[in-house]
Amino acid sequence: MNRTLGSTLLVSGTMIGGGMLAMPLTSAGMGFGFTFLLLIAIWALLTFAALLFVEIYQTADHDAGIGTLSAQYFGKAGRVISTAVLMIFLYALLSAYVTGGGSLISGALDIADNDTMSKLTIVLFTLIFGAVVTIGTRSTDGLNRLLFFIMLAAFVLVLILLVPNIQFDNLLAMPIDTALFISASPVFFTAFGFHGSIPSLNNYLGGNIKALRFSIITGSLITLSAYILWQLSTHGVLSQSSFLDILKTDPTLNGLVNATLQATGSSTIAWVVRIFSALALITSFLGVALGLLDAIDDLLKRVFKTSANRLSLGLLTFLPPLLFALFYPQGFVMALGYAGQMFAFYAVILPAAIAWKARQAHPNLPYRVGGGTAALIIVAILGAIIVSIPLAIKAGYLPFVVGA
Numbered sequence: 320m321n322r323t324l325g326s327t328l329l330v331s332g333t334m335i336g337g338g339m340l341a342m343p344l345t346s347a348g349m350g351f352g353f354t355f356l357l358l359i360a361i362w363a364l365l366t367f368a369a370l371l372f373v374e375i376y377q378t379a380d381h382d383a384g385i386g387t388l389s390a391q392y393f394g395k396a397g398r399v400i401s402t403a404v405l406m407i408f409l410y411a412l413l414s415a416y417v418t419g420g421g422s423l424i425s426g427a428l429d430i431a432d433n434d435t436m437s438k439l440t441i442v443l444f445t446l447i448f449g450a451v452v453t454i455g456t457r458s459t460d461g462l463n464r465l466l467f468f469i470m471l472a473a474f475v476l477v478l479i480l481l482v483p484n485i486q487f488d489n490l491l492a493m494p495i496d497t498a499l500f501i502s503a504s505p506v507f508f509t510a511f512g513f514h515g516s517i518p519s520l521n522n523y524l525g526g527n528i529k530a531l532r533f534s535i536i537t538g539s540l541i542t543l544s545a546y547i548l549w550q551l552s553t554h555g556v557l558s559q560s561s562f563l564d565i566l567k568t569d570p571t572l573n574g575l576v577n578a579t580l581q582a583t584g585s586s587t588i589a590w591v592v593r594i595f596s597a598l599a600l601i602t603s604f605l606g607v608a609l610g611l612l613d614a615i616d617d618l619l620k621r622v623f624k625t626s627a628n629r630l631s632l633g634l635l636t637f638l639p640p641l642l643f644a645l646f647y648p649q650g651f652v653m654a655l656g657y658a659g660q661m662f663a664f665y666a667v668i669l670p671a672a673i674a675w676k677a678r679q680a681h682p683n684l685p686y687r688v689g690g691g692t693a694a695l696i697i698v699a700i701l702g703a704i705i706v707s708i709p710l711a712i713k714a715g716y717l718p719f720v721v722g723a
């Protein structure tokens with residue numbers, strides 16, 4: 320098995336998820352031109368941040384987790400803070416994924432009304448896909464590849480149905496409010512997220528920096544292309560006024576699908592989008608779970624000096640989110656309210672800070688991300704600004720968008 324290909328698809332599979340499905344409605348009032356520019360800008364920001372990890376790994380063991388990288392440059396406090404933030408974020412995200420995965424199964428079996436059965440489907444989803452991740456990175460890669468290609472096929476089908484209905488005029492729509500550009504950026508920001516899985520990929524690639532760099536760049540470019548095509552087709556098929564209607568009547572994926580159904584007259588679109596979104600959820604689950612399992616392994620190995628077996632790692636990874644999803648969903652929903660802040664911290668601000676220190680300690684590393692110290696500072700500041708935007712929206716300083 321070619322591990323570089325597998326890692327590339329894990330990057331892309333983890334990124335492509337709920338964020339992609341939310342994006343057309345988030346950018347409904349922005350017009351395609353501005354949406355396109357924002358996609359490129361946010362892609363550049365998050366790919367830059369991911370490449371900082373590649374740079375840092377030149378100075379660390381290939382099985383070091385984000386906690387260990389932080390400890391190496393910021394001591395014990397660095398490890399405690401980064402491990403806590405990373406794990407709370409990944410646990411909360413997994414709770415959301417197993418809840419969503421459970422409803423996929425109960426929806427498909429038509430038993431969503433039954434509370435006990437719905438809970439059972441959450442357990443079933445966790446057991447099936449958790450088992451694959453617990454077995455190892457190789458099996459996760461194998462399943463992710465398979466699902467990724469089916470997801471790609473579904474996406475191509477969605478495009479085939481939508482693209483002939485694109486009306487060029489729709490693509491020229493201008494933003495109804497230019498501040499929407501700012502409001503939409505946090506949703507675009509997390510849509511390009513996968514960074515908690517970088518340590519798993521680096522370990523899987525045996526510390527091969529070139530392969531890791533290739534996987535990140537190629538995987539994120541695949542994602543960017545998919546997002547551009549998806550936004551192009553939704554913005555091209557729906558006029559700005561029909562977009563705004565959806566926002567008023569049913570601002571969900573369902574509302575979007577119903578509107579495209581009317582515009583294309585094809586009922587196939589509804590179930591293809593459903594298959595696509597199910598696969599997007601499962602592939603994100605796989606990448607996120609892999610990252611969490613390895614973060615726990617890193618913590619046990621380096622702090623508690625115990626080497627846990629795979630089964631215990633699997634239990635530590637999946638039991639807490641499962642229990643939250645079953646018995647205390649308010650808990651993870653509340654934690655996800657801070658998802659943007661937590662994500663910006665460990666995925667953007669932290670690697671910028673570590674890279675800054677690493678460059679002082681190792682001035683002659685063979686691979687260095689371009690832009691110097693200025694770029695590190697700008698990226699960290701942008702990360703901090705983007706995650707404060709939802710607060711400004713809540714306070715009424717910026718226009719509301721779906722998903723923020």
Ligand SMILES: N[C@@H](Cc1ccccc1)C(=O)O
Binds near residue numbers: 335337509513514603
């Ligand atoms: N990009 C994922 C969310 C995610 C964010 C950060 C890390 C991992 C996953 C999505 O759109 O669903």
